[in-house]
Amino acid sequence: MSIELKTKYGQIDISNEVIATIAGGAAIDCYGIVGMASKSQIKDGLTEILRRENFTRGVIVRQENEEVHIDMYIIVSYGTKISEVAHNVQSKVKYTLDKTVGLAVDSVNIYVQGVRVTNP
Amino acid sequence: MSITALDGKRFAEMVIQGANHLGANAKMVDALNVFPVPDGDTGTNMNLSMTSGAKEVKNNVQEHIGKVGIALSKGLLMGARGNSGVILSQLFRGFSKAIETKAAISGKEFAQALETGVETAYKAVMKPVEGTILTVAKDSAKSGVQASQKSNDIIEIMEEVLKEAKASLKRTPDLLPVLKEVGVVDSGGQGLVFVYEGFLAELKGEQLPDSPQSYPSMDEMVNAEHHKSVQSHINTEDIVFGYCTEFMVKFEDAKLAKHPFDEQVYRNDLSKLGDSLLVIADDEVVKVHIHSEQPGDCLSYGQKYGSLINIKIENMRQQHTNIVGETHTPLVADKPQVPKEQQEYGIVTVSMGSGIAELFKSIGAHAVIEGGQTMNPSTEDIVKAVKEVNAKKVFILPNNKNIIMAAQQAADVSDEDIYVIPSKTVPQGLSALLAFNPAGDVTTNEASMTEAMQHVKTGQITFAVRDTQIDGLEIEKDDFMGIAEGKIVVKNKDRVKVAEDLMGKMLDDDSEILTIIYGEDVSEDEVNNLVAYVEEQFPDVEVELHDGKQPLYSFIFAIE
Numbered sequence: 001m002s003i004e005l006k007t008k009y010g011q012i013d014i015s016n017e018v019i020a021t022i023a024g025g026a027a028i029d030c031y032g033i034v035g036m037a038s039k040s041q042i043k044d045g046l047t048e049i050l051r052r053e054n055f056t057r058g059v060i061v062r063q064e065n066e067e068v069h070i071d072m073y074i075i076v077s078y079g080t081k082i083s084e085v086a087h088n089v090q091s092k093v094k095y096t097l098d099k100t101v102g103l104a105v106d107s108v109n110i111y112v113q114g115v116r117v118t119n120p
Numbered sequence: 121m122s123i124t125a126l127d128g129k130r131f132a133e134m135v136i137q138g139a140n141h142l143g144a145n146a147k148m149v150d151a152l153n154v155f156p157v158p159d160g161d162t163g164t165n166m167n168l169s170m171t172s173g174a175k176e177v178k179n180n181v182q183e184h185i186g187k188v189g190i191a192l193s194k195g196l197l198m199g200a201r202g203n204s205g206v207i208l209s210q211l212f213r214g215f216s217k218a219i220e221t222k223a224a225i226s227g228k229e230f231a232q233a234l235e236t237g238v239e240t241a242y243k244a245v246m247k248p249v250e251g252t253i254l255t256v257a258k259d260s261a262k263s264g265v266q267a268s269q270k271s272n273d274i275i276e277i278m279e280e281v282l283k284e285a286k287a288s289l290k291r292t293p294d295l296l297p298v299l300k301e302v303g304v305v306d307s308g309g310q311g312l313v314f315v316y317e318g319f320l321a322e323l324k325g326e327q328l329p330d331s332p333q334s335y336p337s338m339d340e341m342v343n344a345e346h347h348k349s350v351q352s353h354i355n356t357e358d359i360v361f362g363y364c365t366e367f368m369v370k371f372e373d374a375k376l377a378k379h380p381f382d383e384q385v386y387r388n389d390l391s392k393l394g395d396s397l398l399v400i401a402d403d404e405v406v407k408v409h410i411h412s413e414q415p416g417d418c419l420s421y422g423q424k425y426g427s428l429i430n431i432k433i434e435n436m437r438q439q440h441t442n443i444v445g446e447t448h449t450p451l452v453a454d455k456p457q458v459p460k461e462q463q464e465y466g467i468v469t470v471s472m473g474s475g476i477a478e479l480f481k482s483i484g485a486h487a488v489i490e491g492g493q494t495m496n497p498s499t500e501d502i503v504k505a506v507k508e509v510n511a512k513k514v515f516i517l518p519n520n521k522n523i524i525m526a527a528q529q530a531a532d533v534s535d536e537d538i539y540v541i542p543s544k545t546v547p548q549g550l551s552a553l554l555a556f557n558p559a560g561d562v563t564t565n566e567a568s569m570t571e572a573m574q575h576v577k578t579g580q581i582t583f584a585v586r587d588t589q590i591d592g593l594e595i596e597k598d599d600f601m602g603i604a605e606g607k608i609v610v611k612n613k614d615r616v617k618v619a620e621d622l623m624g625k626m627l628d629d630d631s632e633i634l635t636i637i638y639g640e641d642v643s644e645d646e647v648n649n650l651v652a653y654v655e656e657q658f659p660d661v662e663v664e665l666h667d668g669k670q671p672l673y674s675f676i677f678a679i680e
Contacts, residue, residue, distance in 0.1 A: 028247045029247060031203045032244055032245065033245065066598060077210075077243065077245070079197070079210065079240075084206055088203050095156070095159075118240075
């Protein structure tokens with residue numbers, strides 16, 4: 001599956017993989033995120049931090065009636081205001097996709113899959 | 121004077137002073153905000169976070185510094201807003217953790233706590249972006265630790281911390297490319313510097329001056345404003361305020377007596393004239409940066425208070441055209457093909473889409489101005505086009521109800537003899553133009569053109585940009601709408617279906633000719649289907665097809 005953008009010179013196809021990678025990259029720039037989690041691991045009750053090359057497993061790009069939705073499964077750091085971190089991720093992802101691929105995302109849904117505790 | 125032990129009460133005062141100082145300068149920090157999202161809210165967010173922390177501290181003032189630290193950490197966590205707000209809360213969470221059990225702390229412990237704060241903050245991010253508040257905090261804490269090895273005086277340590285924070289802030293553009301590109305320092309880092317300035321002032325027992333020493337420079341803020349402006353204006357046509365206007369007013373006592381200067385009032389008054397407003401004032405001068413469409417009004421307003429110096433006005437539309445790399449296309453799409461000597465009649469029309477422009481020219485228009493829905497040409501564009509046509513009498517066909525006004529204004533301001541035929545749609549314009557008789561006199565032509573407009577019915581198909589309810593129809597974003605004579609009558613997800621429905625409503629026994637002008641986004645198949653439909657359903661109607669290449673409107677129908 002891919003996202004299609006039409007211009008007057010023709011069509012641009014951007015694969016969902018690419019969107020997911022860009023979204024993942026934007027998210028980990030955000031403060032408070034310590035990793036991405038895989039969606040499918042919820043079944044096993046396991047939440048493991050994904051390695052960088054597997055980010056896309058924690059980012060799901062969906063298309064419904066011409067609308068683009070992104071679901072992101074993240075792990076945050078303990079002691080941060082989680083709602084605010086999630087909100088920061090949303091705005092950063094939306095902005096980055098708009099700026100780099102000219103894609104207007106309709107929603108960025110954040111699923112906080114884990115909190116990592118570190119002792120100062 | 122030196123302070124070697126810091127207790128809860130004093131620390132509480134430091135926090136409050138830091139929060140106040142940040143609050144007073146939040147607008148400046150906002151102005152610098154280009155990273156991570158250039159939405160100009162870093163200062164506001166940091167201020168809200170810090171204020172929440174300070175409030176919690178105010179409610180818990182006591183001797184035990186550890187307890188005050190906990191209160192600060194809690195307040196910051198609850199009130200954290202935005203990226204820098206969350207980072208700020210982490211910095212002080214680590215700081216507070218380090219002093220949790222202490223009733224008072226020494227200089228060494230203070231520096232150590234700052235360092236712990238930085239460590240905590242770095243743990244809460246996967247990929248720390250350097251050149252931000254994190255870097256400023258890290259560099260300054262390190263320098264604080266170094267200073268604490270030489271001295272136990274908290275004032276001295278804080279001085280070192282602040283000095284390094286400022287130096288580190290200056291280096292942020294070297295670390296984060298987007299800052300360098302725009303020519304600003306990091307906004308979050310600047311916010312932290314303000315907090316530290318507040319801390320130090322309290323330690324020294326000083327009151328911070330109203331206008332602090334470490335203003336980000338006006339140039340930097342101007343750069344950031346421009347960056348934001350570029351980000352939000354993708355097309356040159358979208359720029360509402362076209363002139364970047366900068367000037368300084370040197371106050372004159374005589375004028376001030378008549379108009380006492382109040383920065384807030386001044387700011388409010390100017391903000392009515394444009395956007396991206398920056399005002400910095402001291403006792404002698406006020407600096408202003410504004411994007412406005414009426415730079416003259418801004419200058420006149422400034423002159424009320426004194427004399428103008430250092431005036432700079434730039435046309436941003438032109439600059440923007442250069443920035444986005446467009447080849448500079450003059451708004452008058454085509455030079456008139458007529459010879460330079462003056463002719464009797466000239467016809468200027470407005471349309472969008474190169475196909476429609478061709479169509480107009482093929483039936484006698486001398487100049488076609490690019491424009492239409494969402495990209496109205498200005499009065500000036502029209503006056504210019506009229507001049508280029510170089511005729512004794514010029515007719516203008518605006519072809520859009522929003523442009524009629526501009527055309528009439530052009531008629532008022534121009535020295536040429538201009539007649540506006542108020543055509544509201546492209547089909548009206550076409551019929552009016554066909555009724556034009558080069559041999560006739562002005563009055564007859566004006567009458568017959570206006571008359572011709574009445575005989576044509578216009579249908580348009582376009583799409584909805586948002587959900588709405590209008591003319592009794594529930595319309596969702598991206599639905600195609602069929603508009604008959606300015607009223608939305610049908611809608612559908614499929615544009616050919618809408619076109620068919622619309623024609624069903626508009627064609628009647630008197631209809632003879634149907635002209636279909638199709639837009640740039642319509643495929644050949646869709647056009648063929650539509651023509652087939654009309655020929656089957658309305659065999660008496662003659663169909664004429666034109667490739668209008670217009671944006672926004674998939675189809676424009678003219679029914680005569």
